[in-house]
Amino acid sequence: MVGVRRSLVMVVVAAVLAPLALSGCGDNKKSGAASAAWVGNGASASAAPDASQGASQGPITESANVPIELTVTPAAGKKDVPTSAEIGFQVSGGKVTTVALKDAAGKDVSGALREDGSTWVPAKTLKAKTTYAASVTATTDSGLSKTATTTFTTMGAPGKKTGTGLYLFDGNTYGVAMPVVVEFSPGIKKADRAAVEKRMFVTTTPAQPGVWSWTSSGTQAYYRAKEYWQTGTTLKVRIAVGGVPTGGGRYGDRDRAATAKIGRDLEMKVDNATKKMTVTQDGKVVRTALVSLGRKSKPSVSGAMVVMDKLAETVFDTTDTDGAAGYKTKIQYAQRITWSGQYVHSAPWSVGSQGRTNVSHGCVNVSPSNARWLFDNTLIGDPVTVTGTGSKLAYGDGWTAWNVSWSEFVKGSALPVPDSLK
Known part of the structure; x- marks a missing residue:
């Protein structure tokens, strides 16, 4: 999980590198728009360079007296390299100005330099069982340069994979509380999270630095900023974990990416004391x-929840968990807010109790007209805050990134978090 916004500096291959910013009232099953983002164990690959890969010293473009020391990884002739390999380098006496990578057919592979300039990351996972040739050029202030080259061969398709899911759809518009949510199956153990998090990139426009934080099981990681996203923000996400070693001999199944927008600021606040929901848009009660x-x-x-899914019509079936005490009921205008089955939904049978008495199985019951209005005006990612019930939301029961303080949230990062973001 990225302890700070991880972005890539995009470069044209073989061109000069310029550092740019690179059991409730409903069922307890994942469904609808949220679960549709899940893709199970597919095939693909990606991983971070291993120090054990060694270094390769290539030819120089000037004389042997050029005052530059430059080594490149993966090492020359290295085999069984993960398909997520990055081009690493150690340089002194100059700075890296060009990185080029070509596949076995001599075709250029596009990529990007990490924001800290430490490695160059291919734009896509590399092909399995393929030989690649890389060259890195470093230049002094006076214009002298040295180039180091290496060739390496990627590994075959892994036997065991970690399934991944990204709960963000390309081109969609979301509410201001929409965290970037990545799911892993099986979950990532603590010892392996840093390497995985390092390959999870988020860029926000306008810039709003954020942090990754993992659930205790390692099955989900959330990315958010200190405050809700600004209206109009663009989120550009690349979860480049295809082929990344994820522990236990497993590798990430594939890369995932999406670019999405943040819409208007609509917030729903439910107070148990008054039995009332107040909806605001851009700060005004609507x-x-x-x-x-x-x-x-x-x-x-x-707790602080988020609309995760919207279903115009569905069936709540709790008979599989509650047996004879369960029920099966058609529901309209249902908006999921927890994995355990709590929703905001239309409940014509409880209109007489609304505003007076709690009679639901855990959901937020509203009248049919209010439910329809909410359904028509909300977005996935809109915040729903419920107070005063005496029962606390469990972290990970839904997209709970906002249900903890910022200081607590950053503790879930697997990578060091800069002091400026603590």
Whole structure:
């Protein structure tokens, strides 16, 4: 998980490098728009360069007296290199100005320099069982240069993979509380998270530095800034974990990427004391709705949640978990806010209790007209905050990135977090 915004400096291959910014009331199953983002164990690959790969000293473009020391990784002739390999280099007496990578057919491979200039990252996972040739040129202030080259061969398709999912769709518009959510199956153990997080890149326009934070199980990682995203923000995400060693002999199944927008600032706040929801847009109250929350035996949770899924019509079926005590009911205008099955939804049967008494199985019940208005006006990623129920939201039960303080959130990063972001 990235302890700070990890971006890539995009460069034209073989060109000069210029550092640019590179059991509730519903079911407890993942469904709809959220689960549709999940893609199971596919095939592909990516990984971070290993120090054990050694270094290759190539020819120089000037005389042997050029005052530059330059080594490149992976080492010359290295085999079984992960398909996520980055071109690494150690340089003194100058700075790297050109990186070029070609495949076995001599075709240029595009890529980007990390923001800190430490390595060059291919724009896509490399092909399996393929030989690549890389060259890196460093130049002094006076214009002298030295070039080091290397060739290496990537590994074959791994036998075991870690499935991945990115809950962000290319071209979609989301609410201001939409975290970047990445899912792993099986979960990533603590010892392996840093290497994986280092390959998860987020760029925000306008810039809003953020941090990655992992759930305790390692099955999800969230990326957010200190405050909600600014309206109009563009999120550009690349989860470049294809082929990255993820522990236990597994490798990430594939790279994933999306570019999405953040829309208007619409927030829903539910107060159990008043049994009322207040909806604001850009700071102004635009709707109020009476609610009925979870009864004493099935309490609603209090916490900062996010709309994860929207279903115009669905069926809540709890018979598989509650047996004879369960129920199967058609529901309209359902908006999921937890994995455990709590929703905001239309409940015509509880209109008489809304604003007065809690009678639901944990969901936020609203009238049909209010439910329809909410459904028509909300986005995935809009924040829903519930207070006063006495039952706390569990971290990871939904997209809970906002349910902890910023100081607590950054503790979940697997990489060091700069003091400026703590």
